[in-house]
Every structure is written in C-alpha cells, then in structure tokens.
Amino acid sequence: MDKLSITGGAQLRGRLRVSGAKNAALPILAGTLLTDEPVTISNAPHLHDVTTMLELLGCLGAQVAVDEKLNVEVTAKNLTELLAPYELVKTMRASFLVLGPLVAKYGAAEVSLPGGCAIGSRPVDQHLKGLEALGAAVEVKDGYVKARAANGLVGAEVYMDLVTVGGTENLMMAACLAKGTTRLHNCACEPEIVDLGNFLATLGADISGYGTPTIEIHGVSKMSGGQHRIMPDRIEAGTYLIAAAATGGSIKLVDVDARTLGALLEKLQQAGAQITVGDDWVELDMHGARPIAVDIETSPYPGFPTDMQAQFMALNSIAQGTSTIRENIFENRFMHVQEMNRLGANIELHGHSMAVVHGVDELRAAPVMATDLRASSSLVIAALAAQGTTTIDRIYHIDRGYETIEEKLQQIGGAVQRVS
Ligand code: UD1
Numbered sequence: 001m002d003k004l005s006i007t008g009g010a011q012l013r014g015r016l017r018v019s020g021a022k023n024a025a026l027p028i029l030a031g032t033l034l035t036d037e038p039v040t041i042s043n044a045p046h047l048h049d050v051t052t053m054l055e056l057l058g059c060l061g062a063q064v065a066v067d068e069k070l071n072v073e074v075t076a077k078n079l080t081e082l083l084a085p086y087e088l089v090k091t092m093r094a095s096f097l098v099l100g101p102l103v104a105k106y107g108a109a110e111v112s113l114p115g116g117c118a119i120g121s122r123p124v125d126q127h128l129k130g131l132e133a134l135g136a137a138v139e140v141k142d143g144y145v146k147a148r149a150a151n152g153l154v155g156a157e158v159y160m161d162l163v164t165v166g167g168t169e170n171l172m173m174a175a176c177l178a179k180g181t182t183r184l185h186n187c188a189c190e191p192e193i194v195d196l197g198n199f200l201a202t203l204g205a206d207i208s209g210y211g212t213p214t215i216e217i218h219g220v221s222k223m224s225g226g227q228h229r230i231m232p233d234r235i236e237a238g239t240y241l242i243a244a245a246a247t248g249g250s251i252k253l254v255d256v257d258a259r260t261l262g263a264l265l266e267k268l269q270q271a272g273a274q275i276t277v278g279d280d281w282v283e284l285d286m287h288g289a290r291p292i293a294v295d296i297e298t299s300p301y302p303g304f305p306t307d308m309q310a311q312f313m314a315l316n317s318i319a320q321g322t323s324t325i326r327e328n329i330f331e332n333r334f335m336h337v338q339e340m341n342r343l344g345a346n347i348e349l350h351g352h353s354m355a356v357v358h359g360v361d362e363l364r365a366a367p368v369m370a371t372d373l374r375a376s377s378s379l380v381i382a383a384l385a386a387q388g389t390t391t392i393d394r395i396y397h398i399d400r401g402y403e404t405i406e407e408k409l410q411q412i413g414g415a416v417q418r419v420s
Helices: 022-034 048-060 093-106 125-133 165-176 191-202 234-246 258-270 306-317 336-342 373-385 405-411
Strands: 003-007 013-017 039-042 063-066 072-075 108-112 137-141 144-148 157-159 181-185 206-208 215-218 226-229 250-254 274-277 281-285 322-326 346-350 354-358 367-369 389-393 415-419
Touching: 003 373, 013 405, 022 039, 022 048, 022 072, 022 093, 022 165, 022 191, 022 234, 048 063, 048 072, 048 093, 093 108, 093 125, 093 144, 093 165, 125 137, 125 144, 125 157, 125 165, 165 181, 165 191, 165 206, 165 215, 191 206, 191 226, 234 250, 234 258, 234 281, 234 306, 234 373, 258 274, 258 281, 258 306, 306 322, 306 336, 306 346, 306 354, 306 373, 336 346, 336 367, 336 373, 373 389, 373 405, 405 415
Parallel strands: 013 250, 039 226, 157 181, 367 389
Antiparallel strands: 003 389, 003 415, 039 072, 063 072, 108 144, 137 144, 181 215, 206 215, 250 281, 274 281, 322 354, 346 354
8 A cells, every 4th residue: 555755854845736626526527417418628637536436427328538638528428327336436425426417317316325434424415405305306225315306307496504515516416407497595605616607607507606605597408518627726725835834935836726715825824924826826935934823713615624624733733832723514524633643743632623733843753644635635744844754654545636746745845755
C-alpha cells in the first residue's frame, strides 16, 4: 500500500495550477445521464473518484471516451442497466447522484444506499423526500433505494429540512425533466451547485436561482448534448494555500476563482498571510512568519467549508496562541486530531464538534495514518511543517481528491516522495 514520505521544515514557494473540481465533476458526470446526446466535459481532474463515476456510467451502459487532452465524452443513449451496485456506491457516496437523473429520464432506478461513512452517518433522507415530492414511489429494501415514476416526475414545491449539497444536486437534476415547475427551497449555495446549474442550462434545462437558497426549474421534455468546462477546485486550492502558510512560505495559484475562497482567505489574512487576488489567480505570502491562531467554525457556503477544517487545524497547531475549531456539518470529523497529536500537536477534543488547539512551537515527525480524504491532506500539511521525516500510511484516501499531490508539492519545494 502506498505511503507518503515527507521531510518537513522547508518553506513552500512557487506557482501551481489548480485542477478541476472533484465535487463539481462528480454531479456533472451524473448529469450526463439526462440526455441521449453526446456531452463533452473538459478540465475533469484525474482522480480515483472521477474514474469510479465513469465506471458507474459505463456499468449503466453509457459510452464513455477520454481523448488525448483528457476531455471526457459521455453518450448515455440506450442504457442497459438502471442499477448502481453496492460495490461502486460503497466506495464513493457521490455515486448516489445518478438516482435523480435515472428516475427523471427512465422512470425507474435502483441505487445502493451509500451506508455509513468514516466522517458520520450521512443519511440520504432529503434526497428521497424530494423525489417523493416530485411523484416518485420510493422504497428502501435490501440495502437499495428503488425509485419508480412510470409516468414521469411532476414538478412540485420541495422544502429541504437541512442544507444538503448532494440532496440539492440530485433534485436539481431530477426536476429538469419533470412536468411543470419545481421550486427547491433551502438549497445549498456552494459554487459546485452553480457549476452544475450552468451545465444543466447548457444542456437546455430551464433553471434559475442556483447559487441562492431557492432554485426554480421549469421541466423540459428533452435535453440536448453540449460541452462544459469544470470549475477550478477551491478545496485543492485552499489546501495548497494553507500548506504554504503553515511553512511560512509564499505561493501563487493560477486557474483558480478567488471569489469561491472568500471565507478561507479572510481567515488566512487573520493568521498573518498577505493575500493578493486577480481574475484567475491568488497569491499568498507569509513573509517567513509563524501563523497566528484563528478560531474557525464550519457552515454551509459561503461559510467556512467543512472540507477545509482539518487543514486549517494543522495550521493552527503550529500557530502562536490558542484557537477553537467548531465542526457543525459532520458529527465525526476530527479523526485527524489523534494523528496530529502524534506529531506533537496539542489539541483537546470537547465532544464531537469542538476542538481546542494550543499552538506549539514545533511539530516533530512520526508515523501517522490517513483516515479520510481531507484528514489526510491535513496530515500532509502538518508533516510539511514538522521537523524530520514523517511517513503517512493509507494515502489512497488522498488520491481520491488530490491530483498528483506529491508532484505538485515537489514543484513548490516540498520534500515529498511516494513510497510503497
Ligand atoms: C458534499 C461534498 C463533501 C462536503 C459536503 C459538505 C461532494 C461530492 N461532496 O457531500 O465534500 O464535505 O458536501 O459541504 O460534493 N444530510 C442529511 N440528510 C440528507 C443529506 C445530508 O441529514 O439527505 C446531512 C449529512 O449527514 C451531513 C450534512 O447533511 O451531516 C451535509 O451533507 P451534504 O451537504 O449532503 O454532503 P454531501 O453532498 O454528501
């Protein structure tokens, strides 16, 4: 099993291109199921999760081709299967996003329940409640969700009980082909939702309000083919910004949209970073200084993203002062704490949702283990800031979300090697 070997202590410096966003690519690839015509997706990141989604589309009978520029062309005509098997859904929760498009277009689908997950129970009740509101008969049996709408979905008012990114995406896609008007209320407003909305509009959906809490969709009878470029990955971008800040370095990221990074950039400034932004770039300079501890609290967009909580904790662990970190989205998202403490951090947990981080002068290398995707990247940041050589085990988690992480870090001066 691959490991990362990281010798810390060097300030990260240089320029990096940000990859396409995993969390936009996955729903958009699921959305290709809404049309018979070819759809071309560019800037999809080369990641394990994206390969899993392409495999799932292939299992359903879609034609999937990747050209020499890594553009993905999907033609989802004459599907042979309307079933997403457990083997694929269990490895990636986002596989559940094929449910909405399949029921909307084919009137039936069977998708395995995603089940438990390392960072919390993560139910799908809001996805199902919304589909029922659109007229689907939904049954949960033998670990599978079976949804039927033989005469098609029908537009409705849908109120989500909580803000869910995946729920909003599944229902946006389902409503595109429903008869009449759907209004989705209490929607997630994440930039990835906006990217999905733009993609659906390109395919001929009559959709507005995405990026706000209320999305209105007038169903169309058929959607067309088209081309779409995936937005830059704000979580990858944020991870490299925090890594540079934790090492006292400076970095310029290109192919990034600074507007999607607002809450993080503000916290990085409070931590002492000088931030400069342009149309498609962001620059961070710590001028060699040790970061200052900053309190953070996660919340739905435009609040501080839960997907950047662990990485910011790594920064706070070597910062000057004490900070609190409150996790409000997932109930079990502090698994990195134990591993960071092995590196010499001083972090106390108060229940499931609050951590108090006492900044230490120095972290020291130790063998550690990656537990989930973003926790893994937080350990990479801590190792880059630590004295000595740290080995991080189980890095397959990192490969789900970070394209060629060791090459990118080497490019900015990180002493990082993949070892088996
Ligand atoms: C997406 C992101 C993930 C990010 C998360 C929150 C993708 C592929 N993944 O995950 O990286 O961490 O948003 O920003 O885009 N919930 C329910 N019922 C539901 C649905 C969700 O109770 O039907 C709860 C979840 O358990 C969780 C919270 O709502 O506590 C947020 O989940 P959600 O926004 O749906 O996350 P995902 O779409 O799974």
